[in-house]
Amino acid sequence: MDLLRSLPLGLYLEEPITWLHKLDSRVKFVWLMSFLSTYIFANTWWRVILVFVLIFITLISGIPRRVWQQQMGYLLSICFLVLIIASLSPDGMGIDYQPRLPANTQVVNVPSSQNSQKNPILSIFDSQEYNYVLFARGPVKITRHSFDLAVRLSTIFFTVLYSTTLYLLTTAPEEITAGIESLMQPLRRFKIPVTEIALTLTLSLRFIPLVLEEIQNLIRSVMTRAINWKKLGLKGVVKVWMMVAERLLQNLLLRADQMANGIVVRGFIGSNKHRVQWHHLRLKSLDWVAIIVLILFWGMRFAIGNEVN
Structure with missing residues (x-):
């Protein structure tokens, strides 16, 4: 068992030099903070998108497959296991689900032909049924709330661990500290x-x-x-x-x-x-492209990633 090869946590990949290595450490640090902060108050779709974005960046980065394949496989397996366990767990709401109408209430069914002629919109809503319980068979029950919590937990687990690991993998320790020190220069005024x-x-x-x-x-x-x-x-x-x-x-x-x-x-x-x-920090053309993409990234976050209450 070789921990340094199978799980290279916190290790810097010196060769080959990819385009992620050439980015300024300050730009990569802002991207890392963006991945960790856009997750807050985001809907489920945006949380899943973050996972696919991290996987896509890894695939196009040029990092050798032997470096990330085993590590990503282990992490995805753990996240999938967390998804299953959290989905099957009780949602914690403690609600007894009952029908809205009493059992002895008689509902007059209108024929579908007459219903569509009188009110065509009503037929559309009749076909869309809302079920809080997504799956129920024996003792196994998956509700919307438990599944939503499972997706949130598994995606945040992957996003936090893999984004930081990818940042440490493509950025030298001295470059990280130089970039953080440069970003923290305004704090010198507060001693x-x-x-x-x-x-x-x-x-x-x-x-x-x-x-x-x-x-x-x-x-x-x-x-x-x-x-x-x-x-x-x-x-x-x-x-x-x-x-x-x-x-x-x-x-x-x-x-x-x-x-x-x-x-x-x-x-x-x-x-x-x-x-x-x-390291002498200086923004290059590739860094400015990454900044523009970061602005578009935040724009998509506010456009499609806001959580609807």
């Missing part, structure tokens, strides 16, 4: 340590692959010992994994201490006295 926040973010992004590597090494070390889990029992299994978690914490603290010592040895005094510019 907010923008550079320190950017440095902390850089170290955090650099630390994610180290965490995955430590987890991978510990899992391999446990698998190579050929432990008989059935003989250990539940208490023994919990004890083994607690020891693994303790070892993982020790290794991560050791890596953090080594990283801090490396910064001190290199003479880091302060953010204002020791600065290295990795």
